[in-house]
Amino acid sequence: MTSTDVRTEAEDSGPSGYAAARLRLLQEGARSGPPRRAALAELTDDWLTGLFDAGAEGLRGVSLVAVGGYGRGELSPRSDLDLLLLHDGSADADAVAALADRIWYPVWDLGLALDHSVRTPAEARKTAGDDLKVQLGLLDARHLAGDLGLTAGLRTAVLADWRNQAPKRLPELQELCAERAERQGELQYLLEPDLKEARGGLRDATALRAVAASWLADAPREGLADARKRILDVRDALHLATGRATDRLSLQEQDQVAAELGLLDADTLLRQVYEAARVISYASDVTWREVGRVLKSRAVRPRLRKMARERSDFLRRAVVGDGRALGGGKPAPERSPLAEGVVEQDGEVVLARAARPDRDLVLPLRAAAAAAQSGLPLSLHAVRRMAAAARPLPTPWPAEAREQLVTLLGSGRPTVDVWEALEAEGLITQLLPDWERVRCRPQRNAVHIWTVDRHLIETAVQASELTRRVGRPDLLLVSALLHDIGKGWPGDHSVAGEIIARDVAARIGFDRDDVAVLSTLVRHHLLLIDTATRRDLEDPATVRSVADAVGSQGTLELLHALTEADALATGPAAWSSWRASLVADLVKRVSAVLAGDAPEEPESAAPTAEQERLAIEAFRTGSPVLSLRAQTEPPAEDPSGEPEPLGVELLIAVPDQPGVLPAVAGVLAMHRLTVRTAELRALDLPDSVQDSEGSPGSDGSVLLLDWRVAAEYGSLPQAARLRADLVRALDGSLDIAGRLAERDAAYPRRRGIIAPPPRVTVASVGSRRATVIEVRAHDAPGLLHRIGRALEDANVRVRSAHVSTLGANAVDAFYVTGPEGAPLPGEEAASVARSLEETLRE
16 A cells, blocks of 8 residues: 555544554555654644644634654654644634644544644744743744644744854753753663663754754764664664553563564664764764854953954964965964874864874874873864775884874773764774774673773773783783673683784784783683682682783783773672772782792893993093984884884983983973883993093993983974083073973963872882882873982982883883992882872872
């Protein structure tokens, strides 16, 4: 039967004919989705028009209007009918009331839910002004029958009211959406979601339409219509499967709904719902951010706007370059650099004008890390531009790509929004193809509150708070990202995950030892919690089996932190003080089994010819000398191919004297050089060299500093300028602390991330020749300078230093002695550590 046949049957037979035609339409297997919803709306339109025409004979200035979901033509099998009987006030009130009864009662008689009202246009506008939900419904008003001009006039007036009142009503709408999300949760993570009310559901999709109607901002349109359609299709199937007007997709009905939609199973159904909800949620985030930006710019007082225009006019006349508009035009917005090719503009992270996403393969990770570290959102335009130009990274990844990934993962809560922005445009699955199998994958476990992919990111967020507890925060963060990656494959996810983690870690560029540690962490990420809660810890065999599986103190340390992060990211029921104490007890016992003497201070390799040359030159001249050279390595797949840049090696030789470490670190910070790794050691020149190059009685000790550095924004300073500033820093004529403070004050304050507090400890078993002070802190410009100054102020001598930057984490070890060259007494060492930690917390 065609749609025309169905409508004819409805018109001929009255309410019973409509009911039969409606039932026939809903039982048609060949028609579903948008065609069925449109046909149902058209059938209902014809029936209601017939009811109106029969009762409105002789009446003028009256119309019947569909509003809300019915106005949009989105009639699901059990949808309410939202109707407005509109009149201009000229008709007799009793006649209008009688007409309303002629329409409402047949609807009620069929058991259909009805949301109805009888108003004049003025009354409708007043009610809309008082009730935001009414106004949202009227934005979708659609004429059904009667006076078309009356309906059109109301639509025009309501849209004009909405646009005029948008600066006031949109924040109200945003608050309404936020309150609803707080009550209903996020659709993309719920096992029994409300398809309409949960965040990312149909209500939010309607709110985005309202924002677009305001002309103040617009939602990203790519994928939005398909996401809305998918959720509507699921709601249709839910209504048909249950025979009820419900939007709650309960567990016991998911298999039936999946079958109604021709899907494999309930998990496939949920994954499709989650994907659609994620599109709507991300579009909502972008849209509300744009609304906030527009409203903020409109709120600027006229006087300030005038001052800004005057300043812009002056700059346009005075400055030549990017952003200039001679003879008029808008000034370029203020842009503040964040990283190479990445700047902040209007509270978002965007690409610099000189950025080349088609050539700079690391740019997406660099931009993401900069955004997360700054606590700023990634611009939608920037993400789409990078996605359009993205190409796969080489295997293994360049060192910078790995470092930027670790920095992103270690940024705490801001990581979530930045990760979702990348994922929305397909960049995550391009970087990590194995991610596709866990993306939007539901977890049918009451303990878990997230999908698999969100749980992995939440684990990284929790792990970022624990990075001060481990010596290798990069391995902790990457293991957090990968620990459940095997859940996308059949069988034991820990076993499957170990294989995937080994492959991913090698592809990312970790060396063989680190790959082994990561695969062990993924394979045994449940070992500690399972053993602590289910086994007898007094049994030596239990503890020994854990020690054999873990293998080393470093891996045990990482596994302990991963266990806690995993549990905290699972949900409130997965971690407690009792579980924490059991795991800590097990770790203590396993650590005792694994315990052994710590290694002595690492023996430095013999100096290279270049290092020896610089040391002799520094000793001969009595002043610092240095050299800069690019570090490269051949590609892993083709050793004869183009070398891969690793950074810049900076060698510095300085006659042994106080203050070398803070001076060098401060000069590097002044020149915006980021320290990736650093080693400092004292080199005693042979007597023959001292006799030939030095004066009698001179000390032949030279400090040799070997650094790997990178320029923050791509341009390296000249070696001569570095040396000149270093000479001034050592003789006290250069105020490094003051210069760094001035530079920081010149940049706008950003929210940034809230990093875990620094942790400074004395190694429990250290070198017999020196005391080992370990520092774990958030990397920041000038950090090494501050550490060096604090150690100098404590009157200790740095015998050697071993500095590494792992993502955004600095993990440094300083071998220090007292003025006489002996290790520090226990209490004095603890006092130095406490003082240094307090300094870094300031």
